[in-house]
Amino acid sequence: MPSRNDAPHGAPGDAAARGGGPYAIELRGVRQAYRDRTVLGPIDLAIEPGEFVTVVGPSGCGKSTLLRLIAGFTRPSAGSVAVSGRPVTGPGPDRGVVFQQPRLFPWLSVAANVGFGLRGLPRAARRARVAELLELTGLSDAARLRPYELSGGMRQRAAIARALATRPRVLLMDEPFAALDAFTRERMQDELRRLWRSTGTTVVFITHDVDEAVYLGTRAIALSGGPGRVIHDERSDLPSLPHPRGDARFGAARERLAAVIRSAAAPGRGPASAEERAAHLVGDPGLG
Numbered sequence: 001m002p003s004r005n006d007a008p009h010g011a012p013g014d015a016a017a018r019g020g021g022p023y024a025i026e027l028r029g030v031r032q033a034y035r036d037r038t039v040l041g042p043i044d045l046a047i048e049p050g051e052f053v054t055v056v057g058p059s060g061c062g063k064s065t066l067l068r069l070i071a072g073f074t075r076p077s078a079g080s081v082a083v084s085g086r087p088v089t090g091p092g093p094d095r096g097v098v099f100q101q102p103r104l105f106p107w108l109s110v111a112a113n114v115g116f117g118l119r120g121l122p123r124a125a126r127r128a129r130v131a132e133l134l135e136l137t138g139l140s141d142a143a144r145l146r147p148y149e150l151s152g153g154m155r156q157r158a159a160i161a162r163a164l165a166t167r168p169r170v171l172l173m174d175e176p177f178a179a180l181d182a183f184t185r186e187r188m189q190d191e192l193r194r195l196w197r198s199t200g201t202t203v204v205f206i207t208h209d210v211d212e213a214v215y216l217g218t219r220a221i222a223l224s225g226g227p228g229r230v231i232h233d234e235r236s237d238l239p240s241l242p243h244p245r246g247d248a249r250f251g252a253a254r255e256r257l258a259a260v261i262r263s264a265a266a267p268g269r270g271p272a273s274a275e276e277r278a279a280h281l282v283g284d285p286g287l288g
């Protein structure tokens with residue numbers, strides 16, 4: 001019987017064989033083409049409930065496309081995408097999405113922005129849920145402010161709170177901290193880890209930044225340059241919290257990931273072959 005670590009990107013096993021429920025996210029043979037140009041795939045990827053998966057790769061390799069396919073904003077040219085065992089046919093409340101720009105409604109208060117997706121709830125329940133989300137994201141004191149009165153980090157926290165409002169099983173984040181200064185970014189990374197641990201949500205987090213990918217994820221996936229394919233799947237054995245940025249294992253994982261991306265991005269190189277990938281994996285206890 002395959003272990004959890006044998007299941008990942010190559011050939012997803014079925015739920016019964018794993019002895020558990022469905023994968024949180026499962027992509028099988030997914031390919032995306034625009035005007036006959038394949039930009040992504042084929043991708044086979046299985047993500048277990050509660051994993052924090054970061055996706056890193058060169059610009060234009062299809063990271064956002066991958067996220068949009070899971071969000072249901074885009075339908076794949078080939079293959080299938082499922083969330084919690086159900087085929088994705090469009091966006092849904094089981095998936096929260098956070099973009100690089102917070103996309104808050106400027107005319108609404110922070111509280112109204114956070115509660116926007118909860119309009120179907122009775123007023124008291126909605127207020128209670130918004131208060132809980134503001135507390136969770138450290139925004140209780142900013143409830144009545146408008147987005148323009150917030151710092152960049154606060155705006156992004158409000159966007160995260162809004163995405164979590166419907167208690168999605170999956171949180172999809174597209175470079176959410178890319179526009180923040182380095183200090184705010186580090187603080188937000190730690191806050192996100194805390195949020196993830198307290199909510200148990202499955203997270204897929206797109207980033208350009210190898211450091212961020214390794215620091216945040218329980219699993220960091222590298223995509224090759226176009227068409228984007230999974231070329232590396234790094235599983236973290238770092239202690240969850242406190243999460244020491246200077247930990248030697250963090251440095252080693254970062255180097256492995258950076259080397260794979262560098263080699264895939266070198267001129268004239270396509271995605272690494274199975275043999276090349278195997279060479280990276282040999283004797284490497286940190287990999288699945």
Ligand SMILES: Nc1ncnc2c1ncn2[C@@H]1O[C@H](COP(=O)(O)OP(=O)(O)OP(=O)(O)O)[C@@H](O)[C@H]1O
Pocket residue numbers: 034039057058059060061062063064065066208
């Ligand atoms: N709607 C679209 N129509 C045509 N081409 C598209 C569309 N969306 C994305 N592409 C192309 O698909 C490729 C992948 O784009 P995508 O935004 O997914 O990459 P990315 O890895 O997220 O890039 P970056 O890191 O620069 O944000 C690019 O070549 C892009 O031009």
